[in-house]
Amino acid sequence: MRLRFHRSLDDLKEKLLVMAGMAEQAIQRAVEAYRVRDLSICDLVDRGELAINRFEREIDQMALDLLAMEQPMAIDLRFVLAVIKINADLERVGDSARTISDRVRDLQKIASAEIPVDLPRMGSLATAMIRKSIQSFIEADADMAESVLSMDDNVDKLNSGAHQTLLALMKEKPELATQALHALMISRALERVADHATNIAEDVIFWVRGADVRHHVRETEATGTGR
């Protein structure tokens, strides 16, 4: 029973890792589609989003089955709930990839323009945050999760820098307002990805630190049902 239970927890963790990989790849592809203006990559992002949505439901169902059948306590319970919350954030990272892909399609329909904002750099930072937040979850490392929170400040700075640059561009060359606005929306979508990574990191901190406290209580109470 306990053995099967821990195997289920491992399966759940593994599935969440795959989900995180899909979400990260979606952003990387969307930014690549922007960089090289390639609509075939947009197609991949759009198909990927559907797969991510299906995966979200599967993970939720697995978590629910696990709770229903195994009734985990304390730290394991907190772990499963963290999976459910992280899962929802990853699904929305997929939505952000889709937002970017839609903007790339719109950009493709109009004249191209030099946009003086390094969106690939923002994308690379934001995906690094997703990666690190998930790693902190896998390793139950609250300190690592905290480092994700400070990375978010950098993405926020890049985003507000992009905001200013693009606003100035709109005023100076109103004929490029459409291009500038699309770039601004992509910048904002990437900032949201970073926000999702921050949410994940916060859940990890709440899970690990909260779980530690509860785990300790359980041990002293010696109920023997905790992990």
Place this chain on the structure above:
Amino acid sequence: MRLRFHRSLDDLKEKLLVMAGMAEQAIQRAVEAYRVRDLSICDLVDRGELAINRFEREIDQMALDLLAMEQPMAIDLRFVLAVIKINADLERVGDSARTISDRVRDLQKIASAEIPVDLPRMGSLATAMIRKSIQSFIEADADMAESVLSMDDNVDKLNSGAHQTLLALMKEKPELATQALHALMISRALERVADHATNIAEDVIFWVRGADVRHHVRETEATGTGR
């Protein structure tokens, strides 16, 4: 035991209702702050956001305690998990209110301009969606939840209409680009509120319809532990 359990479920539901009310009010206030350009309302929104964040943690903790102590099964388990997911969405509605409030503060620093977009109408639609999605949850009414999904199309249309209008304004009067961009970001924040309502409605559908199926299985299995 069962009586105490159902009382706990009711407490949780009641607390989520309060949370939903806070989130709805935050958006209404933020839009009002925009409409009448009143920074004292922005202060209320900002303080409210902190309260919403605290409330989110409290609800999560309540849900966790309930799962740990009562180990609900089937439909009740699904209910508690829906609360956890809805709770996260409501917290982000608070974030959107904060985004709007920040934009109103920025607008206050610059010359005012006539912005030809009906943001209060969008705000009123978006908050109606939140209200209805929560009502569908309280009444476990999947059909009502589905009506929220179709309301989302209206908000999307208003948002993309606002987008076009404001882009045209930026091109025609580049000196108003800053004002137009702030309005556009408020429109987008309201569209996100509608997205959160949609997420909530989807969770309700998944909960109610999934729960019905599971509840039925439970009854035929006659385990007697379902509600």
